[in-house]
Amino acid sequence: MKHLPYFCRGQVVRGFGRGSKQLGIPTANFPEQVVDSLPADISTGIYYGWASVGSGDVHKMVVSIGWNPYYKNTKKSMETHIMHTFKEDFYGEILSVAIVGYLRPEKNFDSLESLISAIHGDIEEAKKRLDLPEHLKLKEDNFFQVPKSKIMNGH
Numbered sequence: 554m555k556h557l558p559y560f561c562r563g564q565v566v567r568g569f570g571r572g573s574k575q576l577g578i579p580t581a582n583f584p585e586q587v588v589d590s591l592p593a594d595i596s597t598g599i600y601y602g603w604a605s606v607g608s609g610d611v612h613k614m615v616v617s618i619g620w621n622p623y624y625k626n627t628k629k630s631m632e633t634h635i636m637h638t639f640k641e642d643f644y645g646e647i648l649s650v651a652i653v654g655y656l657r658p659e660k661n662f663d664s665l666e667s668l669i670s671a672i673h674g675d676i677e678e679a680k681k682r683l684d685l686p687e688h689l690k691l692k693e694d695n696f697f698q699v700p701k702s703k704i705m706n707g708h
């Protein structure tokens with residue numbers, strides 16, 4: 554894929570609220586402007602990479618780019634599920650993502666259960682691939698070194 558790795562940042566906005574409630578898999582949604590700024594010829598589909606919220610730790614993630622054929626969305630979305638348990642929601646925070654690899658195209662499914670099990674499969678595959686040295690090195694990329702609050706050395 555010629556656009557990878559692809560780095561981007563944006564504020565987390567509200568989606569349809571289906572991720573947590575219907576699928577049990579929350580996805581942090583990017584605003585329209587971030588989705589519209591994606592390279593025009595980047596394929597829709599499911600990708601994996603690294604993500605951090607604010608100046609927090611960098612975690613493994615999967616991201617879905619497209620129209621969610623199962624739900625027949627009319628607007629293209631870009632949604633990131635981070636493989637980490639957060640204490641609370643983080644709407645309004647800045648999410649930074651480095652997309653490093655492609656998994657599969659978006660698909661329609663004949664049941665909610667088959668969509669959920671496909672997503673669980675993606676998560677397991679992403680976790681495995683991200684342990685490869687070529688992907689692990691991007692976790693340490695300067696892109697994620699956003700300034701932390703200054704430590705005043707005791708003063």
Ligand SMILES: Cc1cc2nc3c(=O)[nH]c(=O)nc-3n(C[C@H](O)[C@H](O)[C@H](O)COP(=O)(O)O)c2cc1C
Binds near residue numbers: 568576582615634675
């Ligand atoms: C790893 C991953 C794979 C996904 N694959 C598909 C897919 O193949 N087809 C589809 O319709 N939606 C897919 N989705 C999108 C879900 O339908 C979407 O996250 C869900 O509708 C939540 O939307 P919301 O953020 O608006 O609540 C995928 C999401 C993730 C995180």
Ligand SMILES: Nc1ncnc2c1ncn2[C@@H]1O[C@H](COP(=O)(O)OP(=O)(O)O)[C@@H](O)[C@H]1O
Binds near residue numbers: 565567568572634644
């Ligand atoms: N591990 C996680 N990955 C992504 N989002 C998470 C995670 N844990 C909590 N969240 C929160 O859940 C929200 C997404 O839930 P979701 O049901 O998809 O709602 P929405 O439709 O508003 O995107 C995120 O915006 C974030 O605030």
Ligand SMILES: [Mg+2]
Binds near residue numbers: 569570572581582
């Ligand atoms: Mg979501």
